[in-house]
Amino acid sequence: MKIGVTKYPGTNNEQDVLRALSELNVKGILVKQYENKPLDDFDALIIAGGFSYGDYLRPGALAAQSPMMEELQHFVDSGRFVIGVCNGFQILCETKILPGVLTTNTSTKFISKWIYLKSENSNSPLLRNTNGKVLRLPIAHFDGRYYDKEKEIELLKSKNQVAFQYCDENGDITLESNPNGSVNNIAGITNSRGNVLGLMPHPERASFEYLGSKDGIQIFENLLEEIKC
Amino acid sequence: MVVYSGKAKDVIEVDEDSVKIVFRDSISAFDGIKKEEITDKGKINCLISTKLFEILNDYGFETHFIKKLTDTELMCKRVEILPVEVVCRNYSAGSLCKRYGLNKGIEFDVPLIEFFVKDDELHDPLITSDVAIVLGMIEKKEAILLEAITRAVNETLRKIFESISLILVDFKLEFGKTSNGRIVIADEISADTMRLWEKESGEIKDKDRYRQNLGDVIIHYKDIQERLEQIKSLPPLHLKSSVRVIIKLKESVLDPAGEVTLRSLKRKEFKNIEDVRVGKSSFLLFSETPSFALQEKIEKISRDILSNPLIENHSYEIYFGSDKLQV
Structure with missing residues (x-):
């Protein structure tokens, strides 16, 4: 099983992702942008967070122009799995593999805190066993406000592509529980096929009890389960 | 089929995308009030245009010029000519002096760019780019591009003429739009569309000889053409x-x-x-x-x-x- 974990100049989450994978007895392979490794060798790709290329221009915009990302559409079309966390989600939106865009938090502040999430009605195998549950994960971002046109948001909803929404600890999706101003409290989405997941919260930082939550590991377990099938 | 017949040229359709431009021996001035025929004038201007278009194409400009067919005929891309023409001036001369009461020969630090309406009945009036945009003659984006291209052509031709001891005083460019909407430099670029002075003596080499009855028009046109032919290699200009x-x-x-x-x-x-x-x-x-x-x-x-x-x-x-x- 070969799971690639991307490393761009300025990203800083790849070690956290590798650690979460090793908790599940899988040794992830670091894919450094400058090595130009062909993506075809991998069964799945995790685009780790951070600040690729300093988030210059727009978060994820310059990473989206890299040769690795040019290959990504083909990789996705082949049905293989891709998870983009935080900056990885921003990169997936900038490559247009996922719809919408992540822009500046309404507070104009960097937000680092624990939040609650709920997944509902998603068909993606990456979200198996999470439906209806309230998960506790941390966020750490400046540009996490998910935005798309109303029409597109309706489309996402109708195709069950909304993976996660910010909620309170009871699972109620409220204005107060929306940390960054995302449309419809959206914290993560999938593509229509369900093999690409992008989310702002960090499941890899919620994969160990000693960190305060193990709610995130489920997503990686689902990924490994799918690759084994 | 003749698509257009102008004061000194005819445009003949070749196919959907290209035309043949035929240079005639007619010369005229003051919106056609003064006109006559000068033997070989069509040929000389055709050869000057060919050389200058070849030079511009070499430097990466987009022009309508495809190739020379005969000494009086050019094969060009078929274009819709824009209703405004662009004039670039390095020194004061001609209508600028008349309009503002200026002495001839004042050198400008930054070359002047002016737009004129292509309309003989109105005597080709000066037009600001704002008016041209409001009247729908060109778009704002086009006005900016036309100015930038014209300034670059000026820099290029100025250097080229300098290398053959001629001063480029001013010139006019016409632009056209191809069937797929590309803006290219069109019409002719010849002794009829620019002012050239001898570097040492200041002697007039261009159409002003005809306008001002100085005589020997064709001798000076021919001299320009012969000097241009001597240019064998183009200097690097590092256009940016x-x-x-x-x-x-x-x-x-x-x-x-x-x-x-x-x-x-x-x-x-x-x-x-x-x-x-x-x-x-x-x-x-x-x-x-x-x-x-x-x-x-x-x-x-x-x-x-x-x-x-x-x-x-x-x-x-x-x-x-x-x-x-x-x-």
Whole structure:
């Protein structure tokens, strides 16, 4: 099983992702942008967070122009799995593999805190066993406000592509529980096929009890389960 | 089939995309009030145009010129000529002196660019780019591109003529639009469309000889053509274009940075401020001449990389040279 974990100049989450994978007895392979490794060798790709290329221009915009990302559409079309966390989600939106865009938090502040999430009605195998549950994960971002046109948001909803929404600890999706101003409290989405997941919260930082939550590991377990099938 | 017959040229259709331009021996001035035939004048201007278009094509300009067919005929791309022509002046002369009461021969630090309406009945009046845009003759984007291209042509031709001891005083360019909407330099570039003075003596070499009854028109035209033919290799000019790209958040998108700025401005003494939107601007420098192809490239860069069209709008301006980047 070969799971690639991307490393761009300025990203800083790849070690956290590798650690979460090793908790599940899988040794992830670091894919450094400058090595130009062909993506075809991998069964799945995790685009780790951070600040690729300093988030210059727009978060994820310059990473989206890299040769690795040019290959990504083909990789996705082949049905293989891709998870983009935080900056990885921003990169997936900038490559247009996922719809919408992540822009500046309404507070104009960097937000680092624990939040609650709920997944509902998603068909993606990456979200198996999470439906209806309230998960506790941390966020750490400046540009996490998910935005798309109303029409597109309706489309996402109708195709069950909304993976996660910010909620309170009871699972109620409220204005107060929306940390960054995302449309419809959206914290993560999938593509229509369900093999690409992008989310702002960090499941890899919620994969160990000693960190305060193990709610995130489920997503990686689902990924490994799918690759084994 | 003759598509168009002008004062000194005929345009004949070849196929959907190309035309044959035939240079005649007629010469005229003052909107056709003064006119006559001069033997070989068509041929000489055709040869000068050929040489100058070849030079411009070599430097990366987009022109309508495809090839020379005979000594009086050019094969060119079929274009719709834009209703405004562009004049570039390095020294005061001609209508500029008359209009502003200037002495002839004042050198300008920054070459002057003027737009004129192509309309004989109106005597080709001067037009500001604002008026040309409002009247629908050209788009704003086109006005900026035409100026940038004309300045680059000026820089190029000035150097070329300098190398054969001639001073490029001023010239006129016409532009055309091809069937797929590309803007190219069109018409002719010859002794009829520019002023050239002998470097040492200041002797007039161009159509002013005819306008001012100085005689020997064809002798001087021929001299220009012969000197141009002597140019064997083109000097490296390192032509550059600079571009300012402005990215603005769309009106429908919340701009937290703008709102915070607005609040703090309101807290101060700036009472009537209603809205602040924070945008971005980028300055790009290209080692190529301004052209429609460059404009297409910039459009792609602005749309696909510098902006996210979902939340942002973009606009840009293209200039000749690198000066604008130092602002």
